[in-house]
Amino acid sequence: MAIADVAEYAHLTKDEVEQLGREFDAIRAEIEESRGAKDAAYINKVITTQRWMAAGARIGMIVSSPFPRARKPVLAASAVTLGLAKILENMEIGHNVMHGQWDWMNDPEIHSSTWEWDTGQPAEQWKHSHNYIHHQFTNVLGVDNDIGYGVLRMAREQKWTPVALGQPVYNALLAALFQWGVALHDLDLEAIRKGQKDPEEMKRQLKQIAKKGRNQILKDYVLYPALSGKEWKSTIKANATANLMRNIWSYLIIFCGHFPDGALHFTEEELEDETRAEWYLRQIFGTANIEGGPLFHVMSGNLSYQIEHHLFPDLPSNRYAEISPRVQALCEKYGIPYSSGPLHRQYGQVLRTVMKLSLPNKMTKDDRPPTGADITIEHRRKAEEERQIRRTELGGWSRSAS
Amino acid sequence: MTSSVPLTSPPFAWPHGSLDKGKVVQCALSRVCGGCGTSLGRPIAFLGTTEEVDRNAFHAPPLHEACARALRETGIAGASVVLTAGFEYVRPTADALDRRPTFVPNSIIGPA
Numbered sequence: 255m256a257i258a259d260v261a262e263y264a265h266l267t268k269d270e271v272e273q274l275g276r277e278f279d280a281i282r283a284e285i286e287e288s289r290g291a292k293d294a295a296y297i298n299k300v301i302t303t304q305r306w307m308a309a310g311a312r313i314g315m316i317v318s319s320p321f322p323r324a325r326k327p328v329l330a331a332s333a334v335t336l337g338l339a340k341i342l343e344n345m346e347i348g349h350n351v352m353h354g355q356w357d358w359m360n361d362p363e364i365h366s367s368t369w370e371w372d373t374g375q376p377a378e379q380w381k382h383s384h385n386y387i388h389h390q391f392t393n394v395l396g397v398d399n400d401i402g403y404g405v406l407r408m409a410r411e412q413k414w415t416p417v418a419l420g421q422p423v424y425n426a427l428l429a430a431l432f433q434w435g436v437a438l439h440d441l442d443l444e445a446i447r448k449g450q451k452d453p454e455e456m457k458r459q460l461k462q463i464a465k466k467g468r469n470q471i472l473k474d475y476v477l478y479p480a481l482s483g484k485e486w487k488s489t490i491k492a493n494a495t496a497n498l499m500r501n502i503w504s505y506l507i508i509f510c511g512h513f514p515d516g517a518l519h520f521t522e523e524e525l526e527d528e529t530r531a532e533w534y535l536r537q538i539f540g541t542a543n544i545e546g547g548p549l550f551h552v553m554s555g556n557l558s559y560q561i562e563h564h565l566f567p568d569l570p571s572n573r574y575a576e577i578s579p580r581v582q583a584l585c586e587k588y589g590i591p592y593s594s595g596p597l598h599r600q601y602g603q604v605l606r607t608v609m610k611l612s613l614p615n616k617m618t619k620d621d622r623p624p625t626g627a628d629i630t631i632e633h634r635r636k637a638e639e640e641r642q643i644r645r646t647e648l649g650g651w652s653r654s655a656s
Numbered sequence: 657m658t659s660s661v662p663l664t665s666p667p668f669a670w671p672h673g674s675l676d677k678g679k680v681v682q683c684a685l686s687r688v689c690g691g692c693g694t695s696l697g698r699p700i701a702f703l704g705t706t707e708e709v710d711r712n713a714f715h716a717p718p719l720h721e722a723c724a725r726a727l728r729e730t731g732i733a734g735a736s737v738v739l740t741a742g743f744e745y746v747r748p749t750a751d752a753l754d755r756r757p758t759f760v761p762n763s764i765i766g767p768a
């Protein structure tokens with residue numbers, strides 16, 4: 255739908271939209287001005303804690319190997335600790351550092367250009383598919399690959415085919431193997447299926463993914479198990495458990511940020527000449543928060559404040575909690591929805607969408623505000639050539655073109 | 657560290673001689689260099705006119721230091737280079753006469 259068709263938006267005049275934009279600008283300016291030593295201490299503390307957790311877990315797996323009686327409990331504790339360390343590294347540290355949230359510190363290591371994270375996807379490809387495509391074209395059908403990750407049908411506008419019947423199974427597989435789903439994210443599976451992907455760029459990306467993936471596998475399934483001697487098999491199991499924990503958790507947080515019923519989908523046309531205030535609004539409409547305690551927020555990389563993150567993707571994540579009530583108050587003041595709920599409720603809605611959209615539209619009822627009467631993605635793509643030009647500009651495969 | 661990747665010709669964010677809006681956004685968000693299109697380094701360089709330096713807001717996207725120096729020679733976006741660790745990406749407002757996004761270095765290291 256075009257943003258002007260959103261019922262909760264239609265009552266705002268152009269001036270009111272711009273006024274709301276200025277109120278968000280003021281929040282942004284305030285955080286930028288007060289950003290400093292306290293914030294730097296926070297991220298340094300999180301990184302130190304994460305490293306001790308990871309090191310403790312790896313050491314636990316190695317030193318417990320000659321002691322049969324202690325092995326089981328130490329291994330279990332190590333697996334869980336490693337899983338939590340990976341979650342912290344991917345969510346609160348890696349994701350946020352790569353957004354440039356901490357670049358202002360001028361730290362040689364904690365910088366968007368140097369951070370490489372503990373997961374299958376190369377940082378460079380993440381910065382393209384996530385920071386750019388997902389954050390610029392948030393919930394825009396046919397562009398934002400986060401809508402179903404190229405595997406699931408998550409919007410009624412996406413054409414139904416019998417392949418969708420398997421969605422409940424694909425969904426479970428995507429959750430369990432999420433790091434590899436993310437690793438393939440920037441390849442743009444849909445473009446490959448349609449034969450629109452530049453083969454040279456695909457080759458370059460695949461090589462990068464293979465290298466990163468190999469290093470990840472070597473570390474967790476060869477090197478550290480080898481250090482456990484005869485107990486290598488149980489160390490492999492422990493590392494697989496840690497990876498599974500991280501995969502399911504990050505899948506949950508990411509899916510709950512954009513697929514609960516309150517999050518809307520948009521079409522490409524409305525992006526042209528969008529103002530900052532309109533951009534803010536589209537971010538709010540396309541996003542949903544998850545409620546929880548302080549530890550929950552840290553472990554979710556503060557992506558539980560998904561609305562605040564989408565409004566201000568490059569402000570330090572530790573500040574989202576303090577601006578959240580202000581954002582919520584502004585939404586109330588201007589009569590626009592602020593979609594938020596506990597994890598079980600948000601995920602319940604996500605799962606319902608996965609199930610429902612495995613069937614043709616006529617067999618199910620829409621749970622979210624309708625995204626436009628009879629738009630289908632196929633329908634929307636009037637001219638393939640026009641689209642081709644557009645997508646080249648989008649990048650991903652643009653480097654080799656220039 | 658500054659990489660020595662060569663500029664593409666034409667420069668990545670200037671595919672037709674002038675700044676391309678889509679490429680500028682891409683550079684800003686995926687944190688790639690407007691000169692060569694590869695991942696940015698640290699520090700980040702901005703190329704602009706003296707007015708842009710004075711008001712600390714640039715139209716040209718972030719660059720590698722080496723790419724900024726090379727682009728300075730072409731006169732494509734001004735003669736001053738500023739080095740910074742980070743920057744704010746500022747989208748245009750409805751009342752702005754100039755509807756191009758700007759970049760505000762937020763941790764300036766110095767001129768180059």
Ligand SMILES: [Zn+2]
Pocket residue numbers: 661689690691692693694719720723
């Ligand atoms: Zn460059």
